[in-house]
Amino acid sequence: MLPPDTGEEWLAVGHESLPVGAAYDWAVQPHCGAVVLFSGTVRDNAEGRSDVEALTYEAFEERVVTVFSDIARETRHRWPDVGRIALLHRLGRLQLGESSVLAVVSAPHRPEAFAAARYAIDALKSSAPIWKKEHWEGGDAWGTGAQEIVPPNSVPTVPQ
Numbered sequence: 001m002l003p004p005d006t007g008e009e010w011l012a013v014g015h016e017s018l019p020v021g022a023a024y025d026w027a028v029q030p031h032c033g034a035v036v037l038f039s040g041t042v043r044d045n046a047e048g049r050s051d052v053e054a055l056t057y058e059a060f061e062e063r064v065v066t067v068f069s070d071i072a073r074e075t076r077h078r079w080p081d082v083g084r085i086a087l088l089h090r091l092g093r094l095q096l097g098e099s100s101v102l103a104v105v106s107a108p109h110r111p112e113a114f115a116a117a118r119y120a121i122d123a124l125k126s127s128a129p130i131w132k133k134e135h136w137e138g139g140d141a142w143g144t145g146a147q148e149i150v151p152p153n154s155v156p157t158v159p160q
Helices: 018-027 060-079 110-127
Strands: 010-012 035-039 052-059 085-090 092-095 101-107 130-136 140-144
Touching: 010 060, 018 060, 018 092, 018 101, 035 110, 060 085, 085 110, 085 140, 092 110, 101 110
Parallel strands: 010 085
Antiparallel strands: 035 101, 052 092, 052 130, 085 101, 130 140
16 A cells, blocks of 8 residues: 555555555644554454454445545544545454554644544444454454444544
8 A cells, every 4th residue: 555646635445564654654744743643453352252363354345445535524524624634444364463444644733633533543433334354263253343334424523
């Protein structure tokens, strides 16, 4: 996954490892004094399980970037001073410790950078057509906590 040559948004889904450092570097801008980077990583547990070994992510790939664009638009509506936004998600089988999702937001000040990044990852989890399967020794199952997909503008902002 490579950053875009132009523009203020980097929105992508794919099977490659996520470029955590490159996403941070891309988000830095002279007029923005804050960059918040959230990286969701594969952990060894899930609701009711303490032996998760890996995750597999699948998506309705044709829709994911469109939804990411809707999330970026809504983020800018709620925090008009936001600089750059990166929403990146990995697909396929991931091992413990690997990054599965990045939400990166730059803004002039830290309060709006934190709030916008929090909203962006929450909206991604609630709105993007991406699903995960948990793997453990002797079995696997689709992840717990699945929910109906909702439009990004219906995802609440967490109070500061």
